[in-house]
């Protein structure tokens with residue numbers, strides 16, 4: 401019945417998603433503010449069409465949150481769906497084979513910014529609810545909270561969640577914003593990394609200098625910044641900020657074996673991104689490095705003269721954006737503090753240093769001994785004919801830790817993306833197979849959660 405409904409409405413589901421994908425809801429860039437708002441309005445309309453109640457576009461300091469619910473019976477269990485309708489900037493546009501906001505089907509995939517992260521994945525929940533509504537009785541309550549600031553740090557969320565605990569009260573939270581191993585090996589995410597994101601500004605002399613008249617006698621802030629950055633890690637990939645690893649979970653051999661026991665293909669991993677070899681912390685596998693170990697990476701570095709030709713200049717300023725992915729039980733604010741203290745300490749007097757904090761987020765580990773996890777597990781077993789594998793993903797969804805802290809609820813991370821979907825990159829895509837199969841799996845999850853005792 402349900403599958404038949406999904407199948408009969410396949411094309412319409414896609415047409416609707418395409419409407420949303422055409423809206424340029426880039427949250428990080430104020431130039432797109434109206435488009436972000438348009439995407440929120442579009443969602444409000446979609447929820448109205450689904451006949452949901454209390455459909456609201458809630459203003460925040462940043463972009464609006466869209467909320468909707470259907471409480472059929474207070475004795476039914478309540479499922480809270482979280483997702484985001486904002487997307488990453490599409491830059492650099494010239495690297496896209498088809499325009500980022502003109503969704504295009506090619507090789508059985510939808511190409512568009514946000515097709516996977518997270519419009520396509522979030523929209524599966526609306527269609528799953530619709531399919532259940534149209535084909536049978538629903539014995540659960542549903543709440544949707546879809547935000548518009550995930551890709552720029554969810555700045556308004558903590559306040560919203562903590563001051564709306566009653567509104568958001570539920571028995572489980574489900575989020576489709578992660579990936580599976582591949583289409584032959586479905587998986588459920590049980591760990592996500594956290595994040596500390598810092599910006600460093602190093603100043604040498606008060607103005608750009610002639611590199612001949614001053615060079616050799618005045619410290620060059622770009623050279624100095626490179627030296628500082630290089631000193632933050634040793635050649636074994638170990639991070640050298642004192643205290644950095646203090647709270648990092650260590651897994652026993654048995655648990656490590658379990659974490660490594662996933663169908664991961666190292667040569668495919670390398671060939672997909674065209675690298676000759678992997679690099680990471682010595683003593684850990686690639687799977688462990690991504691899922692269970694923290695990182696420190698320069699995201700951008702600039703300063704001095706970079707235009708055509710040669711300019712002999714000793715620059716006044718050097719900048720870098722540096723992010724650290726964190727794992728349980730590191731704390732984002734504590735790591736940011738350690739980073740600042742360390743850099744302030746090692747910066748020589750010949751330069752001055754200014755460090756600012758960007759958004760961060762806490763890591764999380766999902767408890768698998770819950771009704772929610774079992775419901776997701778069984779849904780994958782049924783729809784994919786295979787036992788899903790628990791995996792630790794390297795990305796971050798800060799709201800998960802926030803939900804746990806504020807609402808005391810575990811989130812089920814039931815994503816359907818693939819690494820090859822190139823989220824955040826040019827030519828982001830989402831497989832049609834994953835879109836439809838995901839809708840089916842979600843209907844099954846909702847039903848399992850409503851039907852099962854515990």
Ligand code: BES
Nearest residue numbers: 517550551552553577578579793795796
């Ligand atoms: N959906 C991603 C996170 C993700 C992707 C988790 C794939 C697991 C697998 C999310 O939209 C995202 O991009 N998060 C940001 C964090 C944020 C604080 C900007 C990230 O991970 O960089």
Ligand code: MN
Nearest residue numbers: 517518550577
């Ligand atoms: Mn996302």
Ligand code: MN
Nearest residue numbers: 488517551823
């Ligand atoms: Mn993202």
